Amino acid sequence: xxxxxxxxxxxxxxxxxxxxxxxxxxxxxxxxxxxxxxxxxxxxxxxxxxxxxxxxxxxxxxxxxxxxxxxxxxxxxxxxxxxxxxxxxxxxxxxxxxxxxxxxx
Numbered sequence: 001x002x003x004x005x006x007x008x009x010x011x012x013x014x015x016x017x018x019x020x021x022x023x024x025x026x027x028x029x030x031x032x033x034x035x036x037x038x039x040x041x042x043x044x045x046x047x048x049x050x051x052x053x054x055x056x057x058x059x060x061x062x063x064x065x066x067x068x069x070x071x072x073x074x075x076x077x078x079x080x081x082x083x084x085x086x087x088x089x090x091x092x093x094x095x096x097x098x099x100x101x102x103x104x105x
Contacts, residue, residue, distance in 0.1 A: 040078040066096035
């Protein structure tokens with residue numbers, strides 16, 4: 001749980017204190033087509049398939065939805081076309097983790 005809080009704090013600090021020119025340059029760089037996006041997208045899709053097979057096989061846990069939504073968040077980060085889904089996927093991850101913690105208590 002501490003890693004999730006730490007990641008949230010670091011992400012918030014980067015968002016608040018990063019210069020505006022850096023975000024403009026990264027948007028311009030991401031708008032260009034590059035073949036590297038597919039290679040970043042392969043590993044999360046493989047992990048997502050593995051998670052789905054283990055859940056179908058019967059290895060269910062309270063954190064199954066959190067694991068799937070975390071992988072979907074990384075898929076959304078890896079491909080610029082899916083950047084609009086980053087916050088919804090991360091929100092599902094946070095809600096799933098909180099539900100898992102509450103149910104474990």
